[in-house]
Amino acid sequence: MAEKLTHLDEQGAARIVDIAGKDETVRRAVAGAELHASPAIVEAIFGGALKKGDAVAVARVAGIMAAKKTSELIPLCHPIPVTRITVDIEPVAAPGIIAIRATVETVGRTGVEMEALTAASVTALTLYDMAKALDKSMTITDLRLLSKSGGKSGDFTRQEP
Template sequence: MSGLTHIGATGEAHMVDVGDKYETHRAAVAEGQVRMDAATLDAILAGNAKKGDVLGTARLAGIMAAKKTSDLIPLCHPLLLTKITVEIEPDAALPGLRVVAEVRLKGQTGVEMEALTAVSVACLTIYDMAKALDKAMTISDVRLVEKSGGKSGDFRRGKQNP
């Protein structure tokens, strides 16, 4: 367990002290998708979901979730995020919705978990708001696309990191 920063010598979990780290500009982008019947996608895009504006509500839920990540994920630091965007685009080929979140800050620790949390909660909100139309929807492929800043350097999902 010596390579894990949040695990002590005897296996106990602890929050890493980032107090001595330099502040750098950090960013992360995550993505995910919600697959559904084509009729469900059409209903969402037409604004015909019983619970209201699925895309707007999911976007706001994702933004709120990014800000609450440290309340949801043990050992995550509370952060002063400077930018959160959540984009939701229809994809007829799925069929379904693709969700992309970008999170930024200038700080001492990264924002990968905030971006992943934003995408996850946006996808869950889409499911919740449209489940009356389609209980068989599938949330999938939630993953980090890229990150920049910090000691570990930059990461970009590509051929070597599918």
């Protein structure tokens, strides 16, 4: 038997599903993404020993603000009053890769997976924007939900290799 998208009704019409009957509980989601650039770009973004610019802060703020805009961007998302947002941006051991991790929490009737994914995505896009004059072939990859907790559907932790 075929699986069905919850966001469409029996006739296939899109809708924002009813959550009035769900409990207001603390819900958390963590999402990640990677920007594959080059060592020179990672250096340009994070700066060297002596001078550091706004680049990382700009990308972080962009992600935080985007999380608050999620229900304006994703048509069938409920508006959610988030209670906490953090965005981490770090170079990883593999040269030329920047790892992004966004954590969002709410006390509400539905989860914040899309808020965390939107934050990670816009953070990565903002880094791309600032560095694109140096290299247009950067790639954003592994935009994914790392974990979620809270709510009746149970906790989720992504199995990473």
